[in-house]
Amino acid sequence: MKRVIIFISIVATAMVAGIIWQGSVKADNAPMTEAHIARIRANCVDAQSTLSQLHASDALLRVNRGQLYESISTKLMAPLNSRISLNRLDGVSLVAIAATYEGQLTYFRQSYQQYEEAMSDTLKINCTNQPVAFYDSVTDTRAKRKKVHESTVALHDTIRNYKDEFEAFAKQFDGGSQ
Amino acid sequence: MSEEETVATVDHLPDRWSRHRFMGLVGLTIFVALFLVSVALALYNSSGAAQLDLTRPGYQSVREQAGHSTSFDGFAANGPLNKETTDQFRTLYDTQAEKATNVDSFAGNAMDEQTLSIDAPSEN
Incomplete structure (x- = not known):
């Protein structure tokens, strides 16, 4: 009997939690x-x-x-x-950072292309009817633009990293002074 | 069909082709041209070149502002490495890095709902 009560309470708790979760999801996609x-x-x-001006x-x-x-x-x-x-x-470390930078540059190009295509589609929509x-x-376009921004932030970080690594490398020539 | 008629029909085919040969070649040329243009446009769009092409309609306002900086020669890939050359690299790198990182590109609230006035109206 005790086991049955425990089982029923677990099921009831799960159902209530499910209903609450579904409610929150519906609220998000209201x-x-x-x-x-x-x-x-x-x-x-x-x-x-x-948006057209922003596109240009x-x-x-x-x-x-x-x-x-x-x-x-x-x-x-x-x-x-x-x-x-x-x-x-x-x-080696400078080469590794340069390779990372190349990868980030490729991602920047791809993410900008996706953003530009999304923006072009947005501008084609007859917004009065749709x-x-x-x-x-x-x-969707805003999310893609955010990705482009993130890719530029990553590139900037890598540019600074390369500089830091270069300074460490250059110490052997100038005795530690910059 | 008699043998004479068969020979006459076979002899007639080259005549028909030679009569329409010019139009056939024109049609074939147009087809090949359309095919090659389609391939070129597909490559233009898929390669990302379209996104960099400021000669497209809609970009007139910004076309003149595109950078034409071809004067930057960069750092030579050959030669010794010493204090002088590392100083030279440092100067070049700092200049380019400053230009690249001084602007927070693609940031801001330009696409926010509020900025575009398409946000949900307040219920009050």
Whole structure:
């Protein structure tokens, strides 16, 4: 009898927990209210105009930042690593950081491409007729733009890491002073 | 079908081809051209080149601001490594690193719901 009571209480607790969890999930994915949809419909043309300008300025940023990131890899890191190797010095850690940087640069390119495609799709939506689709697309594009930002932060960190490692490497030539 | 008729039909085929040969070649050329353009456009889009192409419509406003910095030669891959060359590398690296990291790219609240005025209205 005692076991049955314990079993029933466990099942009941699990069911209550499940109901509460489902409720929280529903709250997160709560359907849009009519007022919200009307607000999107009213402001979406202006929003699309703002996004269009952002699209253009981000493209410029991508070109200019991309050139800088590329030049650091191809015109500074790779030549220094090559020269270290040619002089038969130990530059393993610098090579490892440069490889990490290359990987992050590839990720930056890919994430920007995904973001740009998502933004182009968002701008193509007829937001007056499809306000919910427009809202969802903006949310998706925002998440992809955040990924691009994160990739640039990672690149900046690696640029600083390479500098720190270079300073450690260069100590053997200048007696520790920078 | 008599033997004469069969010979006549077979003899007729080359005549028909030679009569439409020019149009056939034009059609084939157009087909090949369309196929090659499709392949080129697919590569243009999938390679990421499209994202870097500021000559596309919609980018007129920013086209002139794109960097044309080809003057940066970088660090030579050959030569000795000593205090002088490491100092030279340090100067070059610091300049480029400063340019690359001084802007917090793709950050900010430009795409926030509030900024775009598509957030849920307050219930009050």
